[in-house]
Ligand SMILES: *[C@@H]1O[C@H](CO)[C@@H](O)[C@H](O)[C@H]1NC(C)=O
Ligand SMILES: *[C@@H]1O[C@H](CO)[C@@H](O)[C@H](O)[C@H]1NC(C)=O
Ligand SMILES: *[C@@H]1O[C@H](CO)[C@@H](O)[C@H](O)[C@H]1NC(C)=O
């Protein structure tokens with residue numbers, strides 16, 4: 001569900017790509033008393049248990065056995081969709097009787113006006129008109145898409161001479177479309193995270209970045225008006241074209257990441273006018289000394305050569321189709337209230353986050369939540385620092401110091417807004433956007449343009465202070481309702497959506513807090529070892545993972561193979577840290593047996609943690625192992641778990657050999 005296609009894979013980690021969360025129907029966040037919030041949480045936990053299962057043999061079956069049954073009648077399969085749905089509903093209610101604050105045509109819309117107008121225009125769409133996008137955005141000012149031209153003027157020739165694929169990509173990049181033929185992202189410089197640089201690479205090989213089946217392509221082309229036979233021919237051509245591109249994709253690269261000036265880039269790739277490309281994207285002149293980053297040099301050379309021998313009309317059709325696919329994926333999935341609200345949230349994330357903060361979260365509670373998260377994170381950091389002192393991994397003093405400094409500097413941002421955010425800031429942020437009350441497509445494109453402008457502005461604006469930094473990302477990260485760690489910033493972003501039951505509540509018992517949100521945070525702090533306190537990549541950090549102790553732990557973890565060993569490490573260490581922050585000798589959190597449950601404190605912690613992973617196991621897992629595997633692999637390596645459930649050595653959940661890290 002959440003995927004970061006536009007980011008270098010190392011840019012951030014999302015914890016729960018596809019986990020299923022604890023579900024329990026609970027009222028509005030702010031007015032739940034301590035007793036009721038805890039009682040409801042316990043009721044949910046108990047309702048998921050399957051007491052016929054042996055916790056020492058299969059904890060997943062024990063803790064989650066009844067989950068699917070409890071949720072069989074709902075259409076959410078995960079709690080992430082539940083908490084998101086709650087946010088959507090609140091916003092939908094808020095806009096139910098909304099009155100425009102500005103005169104409709106005054107050109108002076110407030111940010112809430114814009115949210116509402118976008119939402120309204122979306123709801124009013126009857127059927128998606130894809131060709132509208134193609135009318136609004138063309139390959140260049142004086143050139144139409146080849147297929148559209150053919151429809152408009154069937155007996156005239158499309159002026160291929162006016163088409164330049166690189167300039168068309170530049171134009172489309174201004175609409176945030178940047179992962180076809182080349183990948184173009186704005187990323188922190190590898191040596192200095194506070195400086196941004198334009199980064200070129202081959203496109204990502206994600207499944208969703210591939211063309212759909214020929215049938216689907218043909219259907220979409222039919223919908224924009226292309227005659228049937230032509231649509232079928234083009235669909236075939238596009239597939240063949242992509243097959244050729246795949247070959248280029250597999251070309252080895254011996255150069256790694258290069259920092260290069262436009263002068264040198266153009267000298268080595270004379271057929272690609274990169275300077276004009278950059279100027280078109282940025283909208284201003286740049287000198288030949290302008291520096292950027294490029295990876296997969298050989299791919300670019302081969303691409304230039306390949307495209308030189310490809311018909312322009314075919315390249316144009318390919319780019320057009322990929323652009324349409326991008327817009328479909330990025331736009332509202334349907335035009336229902338909920339999907340439209342969902343769409344506004346991702347397109348206008350700064351505005352919606354601010355509105356949410358003002359309406360549903362602000363005032364006293366904002367400060368209280370902030371302080372409580374701080375308390376949880378501080379305990380977790382202290383606990384991890386104590387583990388570093390104990391130095392079970394036998395790290396060198398410099399390595400320990402490196403990790404501690406990183407840990408000390410790690411911060412969080414609730415709601416992904418700058419600390420000084422106010423209404424003025426938000427209105428100014430959207431100043432260049434005028435939302436139409438009826439043209440969804442135009443609105444969509446405008447917001448994509450705004451996002452691209454904001455991204456690119458980072459190249460020239462001085463770095464934001466730590467407190468005022470917020471992440472300007474793609475729709476996918478704006479869509480995340482679970483925390484993610486930006487390790488180039490050493491910053492954990494915590495979306496508002498997760499700060500409500502069943503994931504979190506200020507009045508929840510510490511044991512439940514640590515099992516849920518506490519674990520999510522401890523998990524995140526384990527990621528990104530090779531980036532230092534300031535987010536710069538360091539050799540010393542990488543060397544940690546090559547230390548003998550670490551390597552033997554990694555080997556141990558791979559006994560049950562995983563493609564996401566980093567995740568497994570984060571889960572195992574995260575669990576240990578969360579557990580010890582509660583029950584450890586120096587813990588300051590409240591781990592006393594709660595009066596509202598007869599389940600012993602430690603078991604309550606494990607259940608609360610485990611039920612994070614509960615689900616119907618029907619989803620596909622791409623970045624993570626399946627939920628049951630993740631849960632089992634985490635717990636069976638954790639001694640205190642077996643102790644608490646008095647498992648016999650050799651039980652499935654209590655193997656003789658446990659992998660230990662830190
Ligand atoms: C827009 O409205 C705001 C507040 O209503 C006002 O302060 C501002 O001057 C207006 N700007 C324009 C350009 O009309
Ligand atoms: C295009 O050409 C075909 C035959 O070559 C002819 O039948 C048709 O009327 C022409 N269409 C237009 C719009 O000129
Ligand atoms: C990173 O760049 C900023 C801005 O140019 C500069 O002030 C800072 O000293 C640089 N940091 C490092 C570690 O080079």
Ligand SMILES: *[C@@H]1O[C@H](CO)[C@@H](O)[C@H](O)[C@H]1NC(C)=O
Nearest residue numbers: 383386387390584585586587
């Ligand atoms: C608790 O803190 C003391 C003093 O800092 C330290 O010596 C001890 O190792 C800590 N114990 C644990 C389990 O972290």
Ligand SMILES: [Zn+2]
Nearest residue numbers: 013014015570
């Ligand atoms: Zn993770």
